[in-house]
Each structure stands twice: as C-alpha cells, then as structure tokens.
Amino acid sequence: MTNNTKSIKFGTDGWRAIIADGFTFNNVRIASHAIGKYVLNNCNRDLPILIGFDPRFLADKFARSCANELISLGLNVEVVSNVVPTPVIAFWAAKSPKKTNGAIQFTASHNPPEYCGLKYITSYGGPAPVEITNEITKYIRAENLDMKGEENNTSIPTFAPKEGYVTHLKKLIDFSKIKNANLKIVYDPMFGAGNNYLDYILKEAGCETVTIHNKKDPLFGGLLPEPKEEFLNELKKCVTENKANMGLATDGDADRISAVDRDGMFYSPNKIASMLLRHLVKNKKLKGKVVRTLSTTHLMDHLAKKYNLELIETQVGFKWICEKMLKESVLIGAEESGGISIINHIPDKDAILAGMLLTEMLAFENKTLGEIYKDTLNDANWNCINDKFDLHMDEKQKEILISRLQSANIQKFGDLQIESINKIEGAKYLLKDGSWFLARASGTEPMARVYFEATSEKSLKLMKSEIQRIVESIL
Known part of the structure; x- marks a missing residue:
C-alpha cells in the first residue's frame, strides 16, 4: 500500500507529533514497521524488542499497536505492564538478564500534552545514532509497506521493570x-x-x-x-x-x-x-x-x-x-x-x-x-551567573543571526576582551574573564536559543546588550 510518510520525521530523540494530527495509529504502525525492518536486517531476530509508554493520552494503546506490528513481522516483543520512565526501559534494553534488540518508548518527554512520541533505544541503552535513524527513515519512506499488525489478537508478553x-x-x-x-x-x-x-x-x-x-x-x-x-x-x-x-x-x-x-x-x-x-x-x-x-x-x-x-x-x-x-x-x-x-x-x-x-x-x-x-x-575557586533566553525567529532569521555571529569581527564587548569563538554549533564567544555566551538555532522549533555564563553582572549585561543589538538589526 502507499502511505503518506512525510510527517514522520525520525531523529535521534525519535519522532514527536500532535496526537490525531501527525501522531496517528497508522503512522505509529508505519514507524514501528520501519524499526522492525531495521532489526530484521541488522540484529538477531530471536531477541525481544521491549516496548514502554509514559502516561500520555493513548500512549499505552499506541504501544500495543506497535507490538502487534512487530509481531506480524515475526519479531518477539515484551511490553511493560504499566507506565515506565524512559531511563528505566533504557536500562532494561541494555542490562536485562537476557539480551534484547533495544526498546521502543512511547513518550513526548517534556513536550505539551497534545503531543506523543516514539523513541528507539539501542541495545546498549542509549539513543539511536544518526546512522540507525537514517536507515529507519529509509524504510519509513518506502513506497510499499506491507503492514498487517492492527488486528493481531495474539497475547502480548509483558514484564514489570521496576524491581x-x-x-x-x-x-x-x-x-x-x-x-x-x-x-x-x-x-x-x-x-x-x-x-x-x-x-x-x-x-x-x-x-x-x-x-x-x-x-x-x-x-x-x-x-x-x-x-x-x-x-x-x-x-x-x-x-x-x-x-x-x-x-x-x-x-x-x-x-x-x-x-x-x-x-x-x-x-x-x-x-x-x-x-x-x-x-x-x-x-x-x-x-x-x-x-x-x-x-x-x-x-x-x-x-x-x-x-x-x-x-x-x-x-x-x-x-x-x-x-x-x-x-x-x-x-x-x-x-x-x-x-x-x-x-x-x-x-x-x-x-x-x-x-x-x-x-x-x-x-x-x-x-x-x-x-x-x-x-x-x-x-x-570560581563563581558564575547563568541565564538563558529564547528568540522567536523564522528559519531565515535564525540563519542570519548565527551567520553574523560566526563572521563578525568583534574584538571586545565594552572593555571585555574576546578570547575565542567556537563555531562547532552556532557561535560560542569566550571572554578573557571566563564569561561566555552561546547562540544556536533550535532544530525543532522556530527559535534561536542564547545561553549566558558570566563571572560578573557587568559581563552579563555587556553580552546581553551585544546580542540585543544584533537581534534588533535582524527583526
């Protein structure tokens, strides 16, 4: 069958979307099928995939739908018997008495309540790296997904992870x-x-x-x-x-x-x-x-x-x-x-x-x-003041902000000398007095985030003023 899969964006923190909008039972089965295909092609198919869920609306039902889809592929699954924290099921994925093929957790973490999400956790208990999520995404985008799991009435094994x-x-x-x-x-x-x-x-x-x-x-x-x-x-x-x-x-x-x-x-x-x-x-x-x-x-x-x-x-x-x-x-x-x-x-x-x-x-x-x-x-032998704020910007504005900060020939803020600029992600300015700020574009929201750490109120004020000056020239 042909499916509209463009709304399923699978990153290292998994996929999150609004319930009944992007996060639907059909899309959950598509994502689950793709993870199952990854496991079949790269792992020992006899080992179980653990499935968990948080207290979000319908999360337990989404977990069961996922389990049925994986069972239809011939995979073994075990579903938690009740709500489970993400680190607990990650622990079980890595340190269960028997080896596993990792875990799938239904959670949207700290997102608003209208969201749900799905996260694939590796068999070592960490988030799936980009090479794994890229392969899962490849299966999600496939034209012909033979999904059969919705009406599977097989009894699904459960386990209690707390003790x-x-x-x-x-x-x-x-x-x-x-x-x-x-x-x-x-x-x-x-x-x-x-x-x-x-x-x-x-x-x-x-x-x-x-x-x-x-x-x-x-x-x-x-x-x-x-x-x-x-x-x-x-x-x-x-x-x-x-x-x-x-x-x-x-x-x-x-x-x-x-x-x-x-x-x-x-x-x-x-x-x-x-x-x-x-x-x-x-x-x-x-x-x-x-x-x-x-x-x-x-x-x-x-x-x-x-x-x-x-x-x-x-x-x-x-x-x-x-x-x-x-x-x-x-x-x-x-x-x-x-x-x-x-x-x-x-x-x-x-x-x-x-x-x-x-x-x-x-x-x-x-x-x-x-x-x-x-x-x-x-x-x-050190003291610091921390602060952070979010700048609501569209993609173009975020790009301009980061570009300007990365290329600006700024030598100092007031009388505070700049020691170096780290451009590995966004722009991080380090001052000679030990203060710093980092501006980076959010990858998931229409905003840029700016983090500050200052050794004095004066340093904090100067850094904030410089950011404000640049932002005002963009907005």
Missing part, C-alpha cells in the same frame, strides 16, 4: 548512608512517568517522602511537564511547609531533573551537575572523564581541573555525551537542560538516578544544598 532497576540503583547508591540521615524529601513527578518510581525508591532508602502531582493526568495539570522554575511553585511551597530537606522534580518521562532547597530556592541542572561531580569525586572516590555539552556550565571545567580530571566538551544533545560514554571512561556526563548520567550506568540521561545521587549527597555531607553549592564554588 530490576531498583536492584541496579542499589549498586550505585549507598542506601544505608541515606537511611541513617533521616531525610525528608518532597517529590514532584509533574504528573509524569517518574511517579511511583523516584518516590518509591526514596522510601526504599528510608526517606520520609511527600509526593505531589502524582495522579494520572494526561494534561499535566495545565502546565508543561518540564522542571523549570516557573512550573515549580507548588513544589517550593510544599518543601517549605513540610520543612523538608530538599524537593526534586522530574519531567514527563523522568530523564530531566531540577531541585529545590529547604528554603524553596531553585537549583538548576547546571548547579546540580557541578555538585554531583564534586560528590562523585570527594565522597564516592570515583574517577573518570567529565563530559558536558557546549551550553553547560564551565564550573564543571574548573572542578575537573581541581580534581585532575579530563574535561570534554560536546555539541548540544545527550547523544553526543552518549558517544563519549561508549568509548571513554566517563565519570559524569551532563547537559544544561537537566540530563545527567554517570559511570557504570546507561549512556543516557536519567533523572531518577540523579535524584538519588542528590539525596545520597545530602546524607554524606549533612549540609543543605546551599551550603554544598558554596563548597562546590570554593573547590572550583
């Missing part, structure tokens, strides 16, 4: 240390897949745990399921009212994290990653390379230097960190948007792991998040 994942975390996290600390933690899964996972594990570790936004709500309470400060007012309030040690928030599929201290102060992923790097080295006595993306804080660089660890910078996106984790001994990989993973874990972001590491850190230090962050800055 195996918890057992693995107990090898990475000192649960006894946490139990002795008598911590109270408030958790906000943001109506997402982390519910009954991170809070369950916190209780297993002996924490008094309060969970909010833990009912099933495909509309995510009317907010984006993204742990940005603007969406965490109820978490802040609950932490202070309950006199908790910390609040944790995860996004829709529990692969991104942020935190709140006992006074309701927000802690960004940049601060979290830096504190966890210090924790891994000073408290857990671990070593390895430190990998961060272009947009992530250079506080990690100063800490790596202090601890005599190699620092590697990658392009934006955890897929680039994944590549390094597969080839190198990486202690921690982190991105500004909240993705973190560590040595001896999967090469993809995991907010549940990050939340437990933060809890373990509190237990080791017997201090507040604020005190630990001050210690982190002291270790680095």
Whole structure:
C-alpha cells in the first residue's frame, strides 16, 4: 500500500507529533514497521524488542499497536505492564538478564500534552545514532509497506521493570548512608512517568517522602511537564511547609531533573551537575572523564581541573555525551537542560538516578544544598551567573543571526576582551574573564536559543546588550 510518510520525521530523540494530527495509529504502525525492518536486517531476530509508554493520552494503546506490528513481522516483543520512565526501559534494553534488540518508548518527554512520541533505544541503552535513524527513515519512506499488525489478537508478553532497576540503583547508591540521615524529601513527578518510581525508591532508602502531582493526568495539570522554575511553585511551597530537606522534580518521562532547597530556592541542572561531580569525586572516590555539552556550565571545567580530571566538551544533545560514554571512561556526563548520567550506568540521561545521587549527597555531607553549592564554588575557586533566553525567529532569521555571529569581527564587548569563538554549533564567544555566551538555532522549533555564563553582572549585561543589538538589526 502507499502511505503518506512525510510527517514522520525520525531523529535521534525519535519522532514527536500532535496526537490525531501527525501522531496517528497508522503512522505509529508505519514507524514501528520501519524499526522492525531495521532489526530484521541488522540484529538477531530471536531477541525481544521491549516496548514502554509514559502516561500520555493513548500512549499505552499506541504501544500495543506497535507490538502487534512487530509481531506480524515475526519479531518477539515484551511490553511493560504499566507506565515506565524512559531511563528505566533504557536500562532494561541494555542490562536485562537476557539480551534484547533495544526498546521502543512511547513518550513526548517534556513536550505539551497534545503531543506523543516514539523513541528507539539501542541495545546498549542509549539513543539511536544518526546512522540507525537514517536507515529507519529509509524504510519509513518506502513506497510499499506491507503492514498487517492492527488486528493481531495474539497475547502480548509483558514484564514489570521496576524491581530490576531498583536492584541496579542499589549498586550505585549507598542506601544505608541515606537511611541513617533521616531525610525528608518532597517529590514532584509533574504528573509524569517518574511517579511511583523516584518516590518509591526514596522510601526504599528510608526517606520520609511527600509526593505531589502524582495522579494520572494526561494534561499535566495545565502546565508543561518540564522542571523549570516557573512550573515549580507548588513544589517550593510544599518543601517549605513540610520543612523538608530538599524537593526534586522530574519531567514527563523522568530523564530531566531540577531541585529545590529547604528554603524553596531553585537549583538548576547546571548547579546540580557541578555538585554531583564534586560528590562523585570527594565522597564516592570515583574517577573518570567529565563530559558536558557546549551550553553547560564551565564550573564543571574548573572542578575537573581541581580534581585532575579530563574535561570534554560536546555539541548540544545527550547523544553526543552518549558517544563519549561508549568509548571513554566517563565519570559524569551532563547537559544544561537537566540530563545527567554517570559511570557504570546507561549512556543516557536519567533523572531518577540523579535524584538519588542528590539525596545520597545530602546524607554524606549533612549540609543543605546551599551550603554544598558554596563548597562546590570554593573547590572550583570560581563563581558564575547563568541565564538563558529564547528568540522567536523564522528559519531565515535564525540563519542570519548565527551567520553574523560566526563572521563578525568583534574584538571586545565594552572593555571585555574576546578570547575565542567556537563555531562547532552556532557561535560560542569566550571572554578573557571566563564569561561566555552561546547562540544556536533550535532544530525543532522556530527559535534561536542564547545561553549566558558570566563571572560578573557587568559581563552579563555587556553580552546581553551585544546580542540585543544584533537581534534588533535582524527583526
């Protein structure tokens, strides 16, 4: 049969679209068929493909449709028995007692509630690299897809992934240390897949745990399921009212994290990653390379230097960190948007792991998040201010902005000298005082993103003024 497949755009984070618009049952079967063809041609067809889903509207039904399509190709599948976080099914894809052909997760992560998505996870537990997604896309674009799976009534094998994942975390996290600390933690899964996972594990570790936004709500309470400060007012309030040690928030599929201290102060992923790097080295006595993306804080660089660890910078996106984790001994990989993973874990972001590491850190230090962050800055002998904003632009305007920044002959901002310009992705200006900014075009939205890190308010103001001047000349 002939299918209209142009709306299915398959990248390393999979394919996301609006439910009943681009994300339809027919298109799900097409994408599933294409993944099945890839597996048949490149993998051991006898190994199962795992299938999971988050709490989004119809995600469980899409997962079953996918399973039927793969079964019709003669492939073995196992579907989760309930909602599962993306990092948990990624863990099972890589570290299941029996080998797998990877996993397919139905999630749109932190996208608005009208979206759903499909992500193919490799058998090593990381996002599919471009060579795999290109081959899947080739099958999607094929003219004749013999899809037969819709009416398959075969009983589909299921599995419960929680306990195996918890057992693995107990090898990475000192649960006894946490139990002795008598911590109270408030958790906000943001109506997402982390519910009954991170809070369950916190209780297993002996924490008094309060969970909010833990009912099933495909509309995510009317907010984006993204742990940005603007969406965490109820978490802040609950932490202070309950006199908790910390609040944790995860996004829709529990692969991104942020935190709140006992006074309701927000802690960004940049601060979290830096504190966890210090924790891994000073408290857990671990070593390895430190990998961060272009947009992530250079506080990690100063800490790596202090601890005599190699620092590697990658392009934006955890897929680039994944590549390094597969080839190198990486202690921690982190991105500004909240993705973190560590040595001896999967090469993809995991907010549940990050939340437990933060809890373990509190237990080791017997201090507040604020005190630990001050210690982190002291270790680095450095301080910084971070900011970010989005510029709504069409494709042409984005192209002009990046081109101008890459080619501009700017020597300094005010009296601040420019040291270098990194053009690997967008334009990243590094100033001699250690400040920097990065402007890059979003690959999925009509906007450019600008990230700032400054060593002083003066540097931040000068960088923002320069960007504003260039933007005004374009718009």
